[in-house]
Amino acid sequence: MSEAYRIPFLDLVKPHKELREELVNVFSSVLDIAGFIGGPVVEAFEREFAAYCGVSHCIGVGSGTDALRFALMAAGVGGGDIAVTVPNTFIATTEAISQAGARPVFVDIDEGTYNMDPQKLREYFESGCRVDSETGHLIDRKLGRRVAAVVPVHLYGQPADMDPILELAERYNLIVIEDACQAHGAEYFSKKDGCWKKAGSMGKAAAFSFYPGKNLGACGEAGAVTTNDADLAHTIQMLRDHGQAQKYYHDVEGYNGRLDAIQAGILRVKLQHLEVWTEERRQSAIRYRELLASTEGVVLPSEPAYSNGVYHLYVIRVDDRVQLQQHLAGANIGTAIHYPVPLHLQKAYVGLGYQAGDFPVAERCAAEIVSLPMFPGLRKKDQIRVADGVQSFVGRAPVGALAASAGRG
Ligand SMILES: Cc1ncc(COP(=O)(O)O)c(C=O)c1O
Incomplete structure (x- = not known):
């Protein structure tokens, strides 16, 4: 009896075979203009992905990890603050928190969805923290640090239960950054607002990864931040590009975290599918x-x-x-x-x-x-x-x- 053919965990070859001509055309057209970093192709993808997510701004960056880190930094999360997230996620979630200068604190997940359990978040705030009477800040009792942000992860492509998470964040004046790195196009029905909302449109900002194996994957590393906040978008544009809005005029120290034009062109092709x-x-x-x-x-x-x-x-x-x-x-x-x-x-x-x-x-x-x-x-x-x-x-x-x-x- 002949051995059964292999069923892969993930087939990345087939879609690239099917789209080969279009993808090669992207490469050729970027070669023709030699515009490899930033420029019109990146801007076109940013417009299209923002529209897809139902937000006003998308900022293409080098990876999902960059996206999370820049979103947290631009939102002012750092300086030893606490950002609350879940223990069952890819380490990039907490790497970004630490690299922004904050400290990850975990709350447990819901057994049915594997996502952040809003009840556990509430318990942490109510039992593990106190509200400082002078500043109004939420302070972790054990660590003595301010809680500044919540980072729910839409793990496996399923949105976290955002209504109660957003409600708690609002109550304690916390920033919510969605880790939407696995959730391109996922939707959440907000009972509060009576409508479906796209992952990436609910927090102050959200991070997406376009790692090749993701639902929308580049042919290399790529990521993006989505947000409705124009000031935040501007700060992230500077952070990804050495802190400059104008070439060689650096308002802050930034990073080399830009999205390159070939990846943006590839993502434009794939976004249509x-x-x-x-x-x-x-x-x-x-x-x-x-x-x-x-x-x-x-x-x-x-x-x-x-x-x-x-x-x-x-x-x-x-x-x-x-x-x-x-x-x-x-x-x-x-x-x-x-x-x-x-x-x-x-x-x-x-x-x-x-x-x-x-x-x-x-x-x-x-x-x-x-x-x-x-x-x-x-x-x-x-x-x-x-x-x-x-x-x-x-x-x-x-x-x-x-x-x-x-x-x-
Ligand atoms: C949940 C989650 N967060 C963050 C990331 C980081 O994205 P990237 O690998 O593009 O840096 C990933 C991707 O692997 C992820 O799955």
């Missing part, structure tokens, strides 16, 4: 749900009524995920873990003084999660094979076998 790709991801998520429904021992992603997620990742939970990964690898199916160690238990953050047991939900989830193959163009027959793999692991009849025996082949 994003809605179709997102729909394909959503359809694949629906199909996984049908195929894996009521499979004992497998927790599927849950999508609350307020969320219209974009399934950057399709993450399930099982007790013995290492064995499941091995089992699927044996069936030539790629998987990944996002992320195996919550940030408060990473070596890099020993200095923050957290210990195992501090965030039980995040810790439990980190031990059980597995990301299944998810990308636009994932075929039904391949999803059936993945579901077969999962179900044969947990000891159920494979769905392919069931489908065949029911004559549905």
